Amino acid sequence: MTTTLYVPRDAAALSVDADAVAVRIAQEAAARGIDVRIVRNGSRGLFWLEPLVEVATSAGRVAYGPVATRDVASLFDAGFLSGGSHALALGVTDDIAYLKSQDRLTYARIGVIDPLDADDYAAHGGWTGLANAAALAPADIVAAVTESGLRGRGGAAFPAGIKWKTCADAVSEQKYIVCNADEGDSGTYADRLTLEGDPFCLIEGMAIAALAVGATEGYVYIRSEYPHAFRTFSQAIDIATQAGWLGDDVAGSGRAFRLHARLGAGAYICGEETSLLESLEGRRGQVRVKPPLPAIEGLFGKPTVINNVVTLASVPIVLARGAAYYRDYGVGRSRGTLPLQLAGNVKYAGLVEKAFGLTLRELLYDYGGGSASGRPIRAVQIGGPLGAYLPASKFDTVIDYEAFAAAGGMLGHGGVVAFDDTVDMAAQARFALEFCAVESCGKCTPCRIGATRGVEVIDRIRAGVDRARNETLLRDLADTMIHGSLCALGGMAPFPVLSALDHFAEDFGARQ
Amino acid sequence: MPPATQPAMILKEPGLAPDARRAVLDAIEPRRALPGALLPILHAVQDALGYVPRDAVPLIANALNLSRADVHGVVSFYHYFRSEPCGRHIVQICRAESCQAMGAVALEAHAKATLGVDWHETTRDGAVTLEPVYCLGNCALSPAVMIDGDLHGRVTPQSFDTLVAATRSGA
Ligand SMILES: Cc1cc2nc3c(=O)[nH]c(=O)nc-3n(C[C@H](O)[C@H](O)[C@H](O)COP(=O)(O)O)c2cc1C
Ligand code: SF4
Ligand code: FES
Secondary structure: OOOOEEEOOOHHHHOHHHHHHHHHHHHHHHHOOOEEEEEEEOOOOHHHHHEEEEEEEEOHHHHHHEOOOHHHHHHOOHHHHHHOOOOOOEEEEHHHHHOOOOOOOOOOOOOOOOOOOHHHHHOOOOHHHHHHHHHHHHHHHHHHHHHHHHHHOOOOOEHHHHHHHHHHHHHOOOOOEEEEEEEOOOOOHHHHHHHHOHHHHHHHHHHHHHHHHOOOEEEEOOOOOOOHHHHHHHHHHHHHHHOOOOOOOHHOOOOOOOEEEOOOOOOOHHHHHHHHHHOOOOOOOOOOOOOOOOOOOHHHOOEEEEEEEEHHHHHHHHHOHHHHHOOOOOOOOOOOOOEEEEEOOOOOOOOEEEEEEEEEHHHHHHOOHHHHHHHHOEEEEEEOOOOOOHHHHOOOEOOOOOHHHHHHOOOOOOEEEEEOOOOHHHHHHHHHHHHHHOOOOOHHHHHHHHHHHHHHHHHHHHHHOOOHHHHHHHHHHHHHHHHOOOOHHOOOOOHHHHHHHHHHHHHHHHOO | OOOOOOOHHHOOOOOOOOHHHHHHHHHHHHHHHOOOOOOHHHHHHHHHOOOOOOHHHHHHHHHHOHHHHHHHHHHHHOOOOOOOOOEEEEEEOOOHHHOOOHHHHHHHHHHHHOOOOOOOOOOOOEEEEEEEEEEOOHHOOOOOOEEOOEOOOOOHHHHHHHHHHHOOOOO
């Protein structure tokens, strides 16, 4: 009898030696004359448990982790292939509290299936949304996405259905679907998890978008920092094309959609949609002035839907289960689920896909388990490097786009980075502007020059030079950047700075 | 339109060794017809040679009907592309916030001190080039480091030394 084991092939799992663990398990099994099949799945997103090894038993999949190569022999001794008890045993995977309490919709298959096995994907509900869409009129696909309440998960939270409708209504021989997989925000990895762990889900979402707006070509722009994701996703495109989910006749619809993966080149600004389009066209990634909207004049001047990975990967379930199913999750105008990504100084960092509506505190403490260092969490940055730093007094803010805006923050792509009380918030403020200066596309002065000047002013403040006057100068500079920048890099980089000044003034030295 | 002198120039590109020239042409040929071919070509050149030699620019410009200034402008815009050769191995340390919260600043200082280099510099033995990177998507296992495209998580100064030693010895 062959026992099936799962050892993740996700880059994060590999970063803590999952490959070596897989090899060790195969060797040990061979030495003991035991027949095993090792599936290389994606990650469940419970990273403190990686490498998380699962065994298919009569009681379901049971988990062990974090497994090091030196643990492998003792796992065999303990009879882990039939779920035997061991210090690393975690019980039935689906019953692990962190996982069980989540609303895994977009990430339902992550860590469950072999990411490059299209049949495994189908066996877990894959391709149903696309098959349904192929039988619908394009306008009905757009209507389903609109009714689901799905908003863009890349940062700006713009309703996906409205964007699709604009593109669908544009008249053109050629239209494009572009997926923004630039995932530049620190503290985020949801896109990477999908690209590596459930790539067919993104492919399915893009094919549905193509049928909805009448696009025949698609591009996925993957950042160069993700070479592993690029390789996996490129393979997935080939497999899906061979299987007829992409190509000249998508899902038997009689319509064509060809998909291409492209690699970025280490520029944060290329996550901004118009800069990304410039980059895809082979130019410097400089931001375009809007209008025209990409939905009307996008890639190579043609109508283009550009959406984030998570947005597009959330579409298959909307088409498979219906708009109402998705919309019933969430609160207020934030419908469905958000894959939150816990990072930084927390004990249990990982992917938490939940319906909108839990509080930041629940996320940080019930899921995150508090800080990894055991010290108090002092500040949390949400929404990437342009997001405000929130102090403990704001931890009861509800995870909802509007509630976050009201609290002076933004959810962005859902990255949550915690810092303990050893953090120097003046240093964090300085970094925000240093980053802006490094990554500015150079098109407008407030961003290009302002960020560099801002760093200098913060240096003077930190050196104790004329605190009051320099703080005024810094706030003026921030104001100029906020109001005079063409895009959100220059326009939002001041937010972490101002939030640090407002909530953590003591870190900037005494006011004279 | 490229300058009229360009075709003659490519016949004898002074700075490119024959092997490198062949590598550049091999990178160009299968990709020149792609829509937006420039980035895929630059990636292929850098994959083959480790950098994009200045003398490759006219070849690429000519193939894509761009000016040299256009191509140079693109190479210089993107942090990932380099115009100079680098060490045999590339060590990228994440400088972004999640890694900062878990000790990346100390790791960075340790790396610079033990390697004896600053960002973008190469060790004297030519083995290692040190580069900053802003997030590797491994923020749940911060601090993160990438060595020659392989990701490492929860890197401490001690494990950094072990990783670099293993890289140097070709392990
Ligand atoms: C500086 C900057 C960086 C951005 N980076 C990303 C990114 O990495 N990924 C992303 O999906 N959107 C990013 N965005 C947002 C995009 O411009 C755009 O809103 C998004 O791709 C639209 O997709 P969505 O509606 O599905 O979110 C960025 C915006 C700015 C201003
Ligand atoms: S704000 Fe900065 S990044 Fe955005 S367009 Fe202006 S210079 Fe470019
Ligand atoms: S912030 Fe370092 S890997 Fe994301």
